[in-house]
Amino acid sequence: MNYRTHIVSSLAEVGQPVWDALASSQARSNPFLSYAFLHALHESGSACAETGWQPQFIVLYDGEELVAAMPLYVKSHSYGEYVFDWAWADAYHRNGVEYYPKLLSAIPFTPVTGPRLMARNAAALGALLDVLRGTQEASPVSSTHILYPPPEMAPQLEQAGFMLRSGVQFHWLNPGYANFEEFLATLEKKKRKNIRAERRKVADAGVTMRRLRGVDATDADWRFFNRCYQRTYQAHRSTPYLNLDFFQRIGRTMAHNILLVIAERHGQPIAASLVIHDATTLFGRYWGELEYVDCLHFETSYYQPLEFCIEKKIAVFEGGAQGEHKMARGFLPTKTWSAHWLAHPAFADAIERFLAREKGGIDEYMDELNDRNPFKDPQ
Incomplete structure (x- = not known):
């Protein structure tokens, strides 16, 4: 299908009813994906070009209907992300390669799992991935990072050339x-x-x-x-x-x-x-x-x-990033994910090997945490 594609710097260009209709139609949607939350971040100056969060949202239309979209930012630093890539940036710097700017799909300052590539159907999702690939390859960016996507997106992101990274949060279940x-x-x-x-x-x-x-x-x-x-x-x-x-x-x-x-x-x-x-x-x-x-x-x-x-x-209280102390208060370890594409072949290879080692460490860490389950009868 032929979709009409736009890159928007303000959600006002999309409109609240249209944006929220798409966002609320997604599985695992949450309030942070709403027009109200994102627009407040941008219009208040909390997440904007001046603070190193330049909105560059991708939106796809089929006629007048918004069929796919993703929050996307051009980042000039790595603050406010909670998936730490400072060591990667340092490695680039030590080798005389620019790490910033980079592309980031996330909810600013909000380590919460939720949709990042929103689409009405599989065809629109495929088209959105194609636009993302074209955007990152045509832009002077070192990399693209998708933080806290839902686990079911992993196969599509891997197929699109992204490397997956594991993390841990602590959630309370009711x-x-x-x-x-x-x-x-x-x-x-x-x-x-x-x-x-x-x-x-x-x-x-x-x-x-x-x-x-x-x-x-x-x-x-x-x-x-x-x-x-x-x-x-x-x-x-x-x-x-x-x-x-x-x-x-x-x-x-x-x-x-x-x-x-x-x-x-x-x-x-x-x-x-x-x-x-x-x-x-x-x-x-x-x-x-x-x-x-x-x-x-x-x-x-x-x-x-x-x-x-x-x-x-x-049913669920998500306690946010990090914090083993939460386990003593009834929170349990939960795996989270992020996805990463790097333009530089040598760095991409090195980070892929790093992520393989890190994943083994995360799995061991999860086993260790589960051995310290705070409940009388492990849940």
């Missing part, structure tokens, strides 16, 4: 717990005791917790959350990726997907976390504090969202 105590009862005694002790420390410090749905959050709540977020990045001597404009935008446009957890002491808010969810999955995202309280991070970012999942019968 088989239908009636309450938090029922969940605790499934854990080993030591894990159960430690969680109760951590929650008690927060309560004994005079901290109370408030869960606030996005539809009820005020501008003052968003300004407070942004203060917490910015303060925590600064405490770690890092530059925050997001800004108040971004948080205000998603607060207006996707409030039904948002939960804010606010910690208060003596009537004053001192910390907050932001999680995003749909009907089946909750995604841990951002956290910050103005005042340190022992174990407050665990209460705000894990235990309160877990209670929310149980109350709303949400």
